[in-house]
Amino acid sequence: MSIKNFPISKYFWFSEVFSTSHIELLQQNQDECIEFLHDATTFARYLLDECRVFLGPMTPESWFRGPELNAKVGGSAGSGHKLGLAVDYTRWQTWDEVKFWGMGLAKHLKAEGKNFKIIMESKGGAYWLHIGKAPDQSLWTGIEGVYEKVDIA
Numbered sequence: 001m002s003i004k005n006f007p008i009s010k011y012f013w014f015s016e017v018f019s020t021s022h023i024e025l026l027q028q029n030q031d032e033c034i035e036f037l038h039d040a041t042t043f044a045r046y047l048l049d050e051c052r053v054f055l056g057p058m059t060p061e062s063w064f065r066g067p068e069l070n071a072k073v074g075g076s077a078g079s080g081h082k083l084g085l086a087v088d089y090t091r092w093q094t095w096d097e098v099k100f101w102g103m104g105l106a107k108h109l110k111a112e113g114k115n116f117k118i119i120m121e122s123k124g125g126a127y128w129l130h131i132g133k134a135p136d137q138s139l140w141t142g143i144e145g146v147y148e149k150v151d152i153a
Contacts, residue, residue, distance in 0.1 A: 008037070009044035011052040017063045017084060025069045032066035033084060040064060040084030043133050047114055048087060051131055054108050055101060061090040061128065080117075086132035088121075098127040099141075105129070106139040106152045119147070 006014045017040050018033040020026055033040070040063065052058065065073065065081040080086030092098040102120035109116050117134035121127070121142040130142070139150045 008041040010049045012044045012048060012060075016060050019060070020062070020065070020069055022069060022072060025066070025072065029064065029066050029069050033064040036064060036084035043085050047109070047116055047131065047133065050109065050112060050114060051087075051105060054105055055089070058089055058091055060087045062088040080132040086130060088128045088130050090126065090128040092127040092129075095122050095127060095143075098122065098129060102129050102139065103150075103152075105131075106137070110137050110152050120150075 008014055008017065014037070017037065018026070018030040020029050022029075062073070062081060063086070064084040065075055065079065067082065070079055070082050075081055081088075092101065098120050102118055106116070106118050109118075115134050115136055117130075117132040117138045117140070119130040119132075119140040119142045121130055123142075123144055137152060139152050141148050141150055
């Protein structure tokens with residue numbers, strides 16, 4: 001079994017942690033993520049497995065991002081992706097869909113007693129959920145770079 005196919009939690013594989021569509025940075029991102037693999041594994045077991053149960057089968061669009069990859073995609077300097085503690089999912093086609101699933105997931109995780117930061121994001125016609133590790137429970141909207149906190153009912 002290749003290390004790329006090694007399971008790190010019930011639903012996630014090592015290859016999902018470092019995967020990127022920027023092929024020229026794939027090997028570098030894989031090498032850099034090794035330092036953060038323990039934290040990414042703990043994050044997957046604590047939070048992401050529960051997200052996958054609620055949201056259904058899906059593959060992270062972006063999980064760990066080394067400094068060069070993070071800069072290339074316009075990630076923030078303090079991004080949780082740089083520590084392997086944030087994931088973006090991009091399966092939705094409309095703002096209503098991402099808002100529906102984001103709010104539902106936040107309510108579900110809150111009921112389960114999990115701490116998280118979910119950002120329902122939209123930029124340039126793309127829609128995604130950013131799910132990250134956090135010391136508390138928070139839900140945000142991020143539309144074209146403008147962020148607002150949302151109450152979790």
